[in-house]
Amino acid sequence: MESTNKENRMTAPSKAPDRLDHFARFALPRKLWIEMAPLEQKFLQLSWKLHPDNFVNATEQERELSLQRSSEVNDAYRVLRDPVARVEYLLELEGARKEGEHKQQAPPELLEEVFELNESLDELREAKAAGGDLSTLKARLEAAQKNFQEKLGEVDEHLQVAAQQWDAAVEAKAGDNDRKAIMVRLNELLNRRSYIRNLVNNVAKELT
C-alpha cells in the first residue's frame, strides 16, 4: 500500500503546533471507549461555529482559518466515530503503528485454513474459465466465508477487550511498559482483522 517515497507519519517531527490531535479537538482523553451521542452533539456544535458558510463575507485570513478548522473537525469526527479507525489512529498517535500499515502475512494459526481457501478460490476461477459446474465449489467457498466471518467477529471481541484494557491503563496512569504491551496486542489484532477482512472481501468478489 505504501509508496516508496512516502514516509510514515510517526518518524516525522511532531505535527504543526497549531493542529490539535483528533482526541484533543473534541476535548477527549486518549481513550478508546467513546459515547456516540455526546460526540455527535459536540461535532454539530463545532460545525455550527466553524463552517465556512459563516465566513463567506469575512477576511481571507478568517476564511482560510475556518476552512482549516472545520476540515480538522470533520477529519476528527470521521476517525473517532469509527471504532476500528479510532484504534488505528490512537496507535499511530502513540507511535505504535505506521500510518497505512496493513501486514499481509497470514497469522500463523490461520495458515492451514487460508491455504485451503486460496486453493478453492483458484479452483473456482478455473472452473469459471472452463465453464464447468460451480455449485459444489461455491458451497465450499460459502462455508469457508462463513467460517472467516465468525473469526472476524472473534477478532472484534478481542479488540474490544484490549481496548478496555487500554482505557483502564490510562485511568490507572499505568507505566510505559504496560501501555506498550497493550498497544502491541491492539496492533496485532488490527493486522489480523485487516487480513481476514481482505479474505472475506476477496471471496465475496469471486462469489458474485
Add this chain to the structure above:
Amino acid sequence: MGRIVGIDLGTTNSLVAYTDPQTGAPQCIPGPSGSTLCPSVVSLDPDGSIIVGEPARRRLLTQSERSIYSVKRLMGRGVADIQNELKLFPFRIDSTSQNVIRIKLGDKLFTPPEISAFILRELKNWAEAFFGETVDRAVITVPAYFNDAQRQATKDAGKIASLEVLRLVNEPTAAALAYGLHEKQRGRVAVYDLGGGTFDISVLKLISTGEGDIYQVLSTNGDTHLGGDDIDNLMQSLIREKILHEHRVDVSAQPDLVQELRKALIASKHQLSEGDAARLRFELPNGAVFAYEFSRTEFESLLRPIVDRTMGPVKQALADAHLAPSEIDEVVLVGGTTRTPLIRSTVQEYFGRKPHTELNPDEVVALGAAVQANILDRGVKNMLLLDVTPLSLGIETYGGAVAKVIPRNSTIPASAQEMYTTGVDNQTGIDIHVLQGERELAKDCRSLARFTLKVPPAPAGLPRIEVRFLIDANGILQVAAKDLRNGQQHSVEVQPSYGISDTEIERMLEESIEYAEQDFSERQVIEARTESEAILVATQKASALPESTSLSTEERAAIDQSVAALKEAVAGNDYKLIRKRIDGLNQATTHLAELVMNGAVSTALEGRKLAEV
C-alpha cells in the same frame, strides 16, 4: 454590492431563483416569455451574436450546426470520455481538442464552461431585469456525484459569466433544503433526483438543535450520465430503426431531421407520463408520413433498464449510511424525469412509502439554491448544510495502486496530510498523482491532477515535506505543501488533468463580455417582440368586444394601420423601431381602451394601457 441569486444549471433547463427578504420564501424568476425555465440551449447567430434559451431551442431545428444542447454532459470531461455520447448527441467537437473539449458552433470554437457561461449570463440578465439591480454573486447547483473536474468547470463557467460563485451546492441537498423549509420535516430523508442527464441519490439527516436546523448529508451516490436524455435516445434509436425499415430513410444522416424527431419523441414521452398511449406522426422529407403509436407498456419496457440502473446507487447510498430502506422517514422526488409513473411506483415500492412530489420537480433545486444563497449573503444563521464528497480521494502509489486518503462520503471540508521524502541523494522532485474514484488501480480512477514537489538537494530520506490535500466546501480539491524542516510553505503548481487554466479563463471572460454587448441588443429585440405579441393579442380581443362598435371609422383605420406597422417591425431586428410602433399602437387604441374600461365593472383600471386591461 449587487444581488445574489441561486441558479440551477441543468442539462435540459436552467433556472434562477431568489429569496424574498421580507417573507424569507424562495421564488423562481421568470424570463421575458414569462416562463421560469430557460432551455439550456445556446446558438450562435450568423451575425455573431449568442442566443440562449427558448429562441435557441427553436434553432436546434433550423440551425443545428450552430446550436448546442445538453452541454452539461461535457463539463469537466476529455474527448476520450465522451466517445459514447458522440454517437447519440450531435455535438460537433473540434478534432484537435483533447483534455478540454472544444465545441464548434458555426465556425467558432467554445469550451463547455464558455457555453454554460452564456446560459448563466442569460439567467443573470433575467434576474437583473427583474430586480432592476445588478446581480454579481450566485450559488450554483451541481449533481452530487460530479467529480472535481466537473465542479471546477462549473465554477469556471460562473467566473466567465462575471458571477462570483459563493458556493456550489449539490442538487439533491438543495432540494432537501427547499423541502425542509416547506414541509418542516425532521428525520432521515432520501432524495431521488433523476434529471435530464444525471442521476443522484442522497441520504440526509435533518436535525433540530437549539440554535437552528442542520441538514447533514450521510451519503450520496449516483451516475453523472444517466437521465431523461437516455430515454429520449432509446426511443430515438427504436423509431429511427423503424423509419429506416419502413421508408428507407436514414434520419441520423440529417442533423435537422434528428432534432425534429427528438422534439416529437419528447412530446410523446410527456404524453406517456399522463396517458396510456402517445401517437407519433412524423413527416419525412420525401413527403411520406411515419405514424406510430407508443403504448405505455412499450415505453415502460424501454424505461425499465434505466430505472434499474438507478437502484444500484440507491442501495449503495443506503449501505454507506448504514440504513435500511424502512429506516428512511421521507422520500423526495426531484427532476422532470421523476414525473414518469414507473419511476414513482418503483421508488414508492422500494422505500415502502409515498414519495413527496408537492414542489414542482423542475423548480425545487433552484429554490433550494436560493435558500442557501440567502443564508450565505445575509448571514441568516438558523440553518447549516453539512455536505459530503461523493468520491474517494486517492494518491497513486508504487505499482499503479491507489492509496485512499479521504474516503467517499466524508463531510466536507475534509483533509488529509501525507508526508513525503526522497528516495535517492539530491533528488530534486517528487511526482504526485491525485485521483478520484473507488477502484484500486490508478488507471481505473479519474485523474485529477499531477504535480511535482520541488525538493532542495539533500541526502535521501532527509527532506520532510508535508502535503495537505483539502476538499473545500464546494467539493473542490486544494493542495498545499510545507517543508517541515524549516516550516516554509511550498507553492504547488497543480496542473489539472481536465480543465482550463486561469489565463484562459481571463481571456474567455473578456470575450464573453464582448458577446454580452451583442447579446444585449438581441435580448432587447426578443423582449420588444414579446411585448408586441401581448398588445397585438389585446387589441384583437378588444376589437371583437361589443364596446368597439362605438369607434369611428377613422379610429378603426388608424388602429388597423398601427397593427400592420407593428407587425412589419416585429419581422425585423430593430428593437427601437418595434418600441416606437408599440407606442404608436398604444396611442391609436387609447379610445378603444377607454371604451373597454367603461364597459368593465371596475373603474380601478383607469389610466392603464390596453395590453394591461
